[in-house]
Amino acid sequence: MGVRGLQGFVGSSCPHVCAAVDLRELAERHRSERPGCAPTVVVDAMCCLRYWYTPESWVCGGQWKEYFCVLRDFVGTFAAAGIKLVFFFDGTVEQDKREEWVRRRLKNSREIARVFQYVKAHGQQPSRSMFLIPSGLALFTRFALKALGQDTRCTLQEADREVAAYGLRNACLGVLGEDTDYLVYDTCPYFSISELCLDSLTTVMLCRQRLCASLGLGLPDLPLLACLLGNDIVPQGMFEAFRYRCLSAHAAGSEGCDRRGGVVLAVADHIAKVLRSHRGEKKLEEMLPLGPNKALFYKAMASYLLPGQKSPWISQKPKAVTTLDKQEVPGSSDPECKQEVPVSSDTESKQDIPMNIEPETKQPVTMVSDPEILQVARAHHVQADSYLVYNVMTSGEVECSNTLEDALDQALPSQAFVYRPVRQRVYSLLLADGRGGPGSCPPVREWFVYAGNPLRHPDLVRPLPMTVPGGTPSLKQLWLSREPGAQARRVDTLFACLDLSSCREELQALESPFRALCCLLVYLFVQVDTLGLEDLHAFIAQALCLQGKSAGQLAGLQLDHIDPRAVQLGSLLVRGLTTLVLVNSACGFPWEASELVPWAVFDGKLFHEKYLQSEKGCPAEALVEQNRSRLTQFHHLKSVVCKACLTEDRRIVSRQLWRPHPTGRWGRQGPGSRRTSSGHSRSGQGQHWGDQGPGNRQQEPDPWRRHAPSSGWSN
Template sequence: MSSGNAIITNLFSFPDPFRELSRSSVMGVRGLQGFVVSTCPHVCTVVSFKELAEHHRNKHPGSTPTIVVDAMCCLRYWYTPESWICGGQWREYFSALRDFVKTFTAVGIKLVFFFDGMVEQEKRDEWVKRRLKNNREISRIFHYIKSHREQPGRNMFFIPSGLAIFTRFALKTLGQETLCSLQEADYEVASYGLRNNCLGILGEDTDYLIYDTCPYFSIGDLCLESLSTVMLCREKLCESLAISLADLPLLACLLGNDIIPEGMFESFRYKCLSSYTSLKENFDKKGNIILAVADHIAKVLHLHQGEKKLEEMLPLGPNKALFYKGVASYLLPGQKSPWFFQKPKGLITLHKQVVSMSSDPEPKQGVPMCADPEPKQGVPMCADPEPKQGVPMCVDPEPKQGVPMCADPEPKQGVPMCVDPEPKQGVPICIDPESRQGVPIYAYTVVKQKLPLGADPEFKLEAPMCTDPAIKQDRMHMEPEVKQVTMVSDPEILKVARAHHVQAESYLVYNIMSSGEIECSNTLEDALDQALPSQAFVYRPVRQRVYALLLGDGRDGASPCPTVKEWFVYSGNPLRHPDLVRPLQMNIPGGTPNLKSLWLTQEPGVQGRRLDALLGCFDLSSSREELQAVEDPFKALCCLLIYLFVQVDTLCLEDLHAFIAQALCLQGKSTVQLVDLQLDYIDPRAVQLGSLLVRGLTTLVLVNSACGFPWRTSDFMPWNVFDGKLFHQKYLQAEKGHSVEALVEQNRSRLTKFHALKSVVCKACVKESRRIVSRQHRALPAARQVGEAGIRLPQDELWVQPSRPRTALEGPGSRK
């Protein structure tokens, strides 16, 4: 789209403090966003979506103007509630999302939302770097709360836990097309926008300036009232830098992005800077570096283009494979790069890595972990071409607790590899492709159950298994492809799980079944509060039972015990490698049901079996009848509260009162009343409790989808059962000794329901030998030996110990 067609005016800056915040969190190419805004302002032009849509309709009659939205970039923009510290103002947030959608719909613009479905291995280091940075920010937040007893300013804003997950379901409830990516979302967003001739991409990621796709619009500069924002024009950027569109991927990788570490070409950039003759005194250092690198591409690399290989002109060294991978990652289906020789089909070798040049990004389904001892066409199952000799692989199929599963003399590895003992031509068959993490995945070859097509009755799953037809096309001629090694070999199972994943119907299920690797970002947790364990530990036994349901637990003797990589953020975890966690046997009357019966069968009684599986994941089968008697939407909340209070010793009667009272009072409050609610002060423990409950709700999403949707998803959406500020108010009142009548605001009907719900939770806890007492009438438990996760664990708890010291959170405050 040319600027002349785009209803352009001079660049201006919206007086929104969020804009500066959004700039600081921009993803993509290092320094490019700041460079464009400060040095090349003509690249940014203000556009009106109303007029763009009208122009699109005139040019393409019968076509609906569509904007593809990178939802992960928009979360901060969408979260407009003033309060964010208490666990989330979900009713307010839902209302803001509804207004956002209505504004675009009113002018005839269709929105398609994409969410990240997984973290690609090439970007894991960057993911870790950001999580560790967030940890430091969270520490400052809690320090501020303790010092000032109030919420920090917007400059310290941290999005509530679970915001991305629940935003998916909120948008689906609002009738929006919502998709979850099968790889890094920015590629799928750019590909969708190009293929569907979209009006543009709405997001905040400078990678969209690099992709050769439809126009890129800034969410940070969006003025919803006027439906105007800033368009960043890649053509004008190229004019400013005297390079072509085809050079942008090369420039991005030389500057550093989410794949290429910033330090990889640091010396090269300074060499370019030292020889650059047009330094601008009024430009900052990063701006001059970008100009210098672009000048080197235009005047030096172009001079020898076609005569010399790129690796002969650049100091790629041992990083050649990663560099080419980075450049290729920007090439959309049908696009090529002039910067390296490409073979449409066949093989190329990059730094001893033999990779297939077939560009189909679809993971090949049904490939067992170690099924083929002689991989076809020289395509390895992993990226490490030189396995260490003399290291036993998968020595003990049933390793003892706490004992490393591999006799690697380096204790940091401590985990088994699964490879052909006689690898052909030095190529291992089955090792985790992310070899730099040093933790190979434990092989799991076959699960004989079939996963039926279960569906949440709240959402209709009418879309095809793959909603993106271009995924089946060649992604790019240069795209290196390695056959995917999956945890489950049944293609029907993976196909159905994949469909739910793409349609944003489930959470983590496909990741577990396809790659055996999941992650969870930061949570507002106080690293200095040893009384409350991290949510990563609290809900780990639930996840382990889900692993048993989806993968099996290896106790049938027919297959080894699977292991799932967990990248969960908690205090003391340096994230140098994942925690390797094995399934935990489920205690369900009649035994663990197979996935076919849970997801596909519609015979009488199957809904009861689904509920049995769900309660089995929380180890609450004994409370089935009591929970069944609870009315919606409190059934799921009671299940979660029972689990929490059984797991964590330091939760007391006042905490239970606050959780129940806020859920009951929420039903009778309008959004305006919640907005106007004022708190006397902010309590750091209440902040952490709010986040703990919300993470429990996300865990319910995982369990419910894995078990075939026995409960309606709406019953545990936070806007129906939880409000952070309201919970905080009830917590403070309970701590001050307010009566139950005061907590439920003197409402007789709520009082009756309060006692009923409290009775269900307390009776279920008594069955588990857990008596909930008032904080005023109890002594904190003495230090005692607890499970490695710092919480109540069954005797047969199994998980692979990470190579790290015991953390402060793995101490008092939880049940053995």
């Protein structure tokens, strides 16, 4: 994340760049200097997730009630000091950063494999040194902050630029995050989240002026330095040889600096002494080994320039959208300011940027052409109300990060495949509007992490037809209509996306928040035959017991041991909740967001406790902790789920009856089966997940093939 090597250099070789600050004192000074203007800290929320997630347990699927309390305390502390917070979340992965995104996801996959190895060997959660944030944490942090009344936004590009632009435009107190890119942006002060002491509201400010003084550079030189050192856009090896030559030349005249710090100093010295001296005589690409990457390099430098800022290293003024390598490069998503790189006033640099393709203005290409619908989707996206909908409708590309899944357990499928049929129906709803049906829609490019996927290419996933009673409504009917019956149509469409229309009445009649949970459980148990009655008991019992437990009580729970299968089941359920958020967003929000958040229906450690009890054969009375009211609810919810599954020809039985676990078979085969194992929806137009492996184009499903999960994971 950020500029490679810069964080280590500041910490080891340039510590005076870091200065301790008291945010309360800074806020008081801000109020005295700007009466009537509330001191504001703009937060790069993605950088803060690890800082916020302090519950001891993390491997079981997330301690969501505890986490919500942590966030409540965080925002309450700032509010008590009179400091306003504005939170920004990444809304997409930019194409230029896809390679870096893939590298991190593959690294996380290796870390997850080690976590499961540890759990199997020791029966316990690994130490914090192996910590991985629970699945869905970024999405549900947005929902938690909004529930706490915070100004929460989702970006139309990666967050760092929008955070920096907001901080500069609004004269914010500072940016709170953990990304050395904020040392490069010429914006408001940069505060470290990792050094924040919440009790005293003190932290460390990283001063870019001090950094420049130490390196002999000016603020406008920092973007060039960042690109030469390497960042999320410039490939890691692009300037490796150049940095080595700089280091060799610099080492001859310096001593006492480690190699990592030496590289930063050497490149900065080269900029100050060599590149500056020839800037008026030669173009930058003549002094650097840019080769075929020069357009990418200049774009990376320009990405650090905020509206109204200039660079002595870039002389041309690109228009809002530049075509590079036949890809659309969007300008700033800020509606008040278009991205631009102004012409430098430096008379020594009047050369044009040496791009292979001339800049040209183009309208962004989207998958949906209705401007009114796109405007609504954009508004919900920016306001952090929806999930993936705007990405599907504009770029036709979505991604999902790592999930705690055991690659060696073939009896449980990856969430990427379990919920794919739901996503396919959502794609049909979003993209087939006005097209004449899903068959005319292009496939959606999915970057989903699962075992065996090298992420060299996206999976091409085609929309899947669905049946809504009374016909599929248009997006305008779902999103904009206020007519009587509109809400019922939204609910009908939601159940159709889950392919649960036949059980709609019974499930819709359940009280909140158990309605959403039971819908999810019916879907899961119909899809995955390796789930048994013990699993259902554990899911229902923990949801009921959760209602009467405080965050402190949940924190105090102690588990005898950790079961790797229960670890994966916890993550599978939470990913199901994120899928419900997608469905609810696409259908016009028929359900309240409060029904879909995990702290309402799930606690990882509590689920684990109930799972272990259920596996031992504990009766329902023990699972609900001898509470008569809960016992009545338990039997009612279990009955609704089991009956709904029976209507789909799925009878839930005890896992004790068919142990050992079946290997490789996670959905039933047979005539009329509509689950992902056979590749068929009820309409017979589904697609087997094994036929949509990494980078494969769409293929017709073979209803006679029987697939083990491993067949879909080899490339």
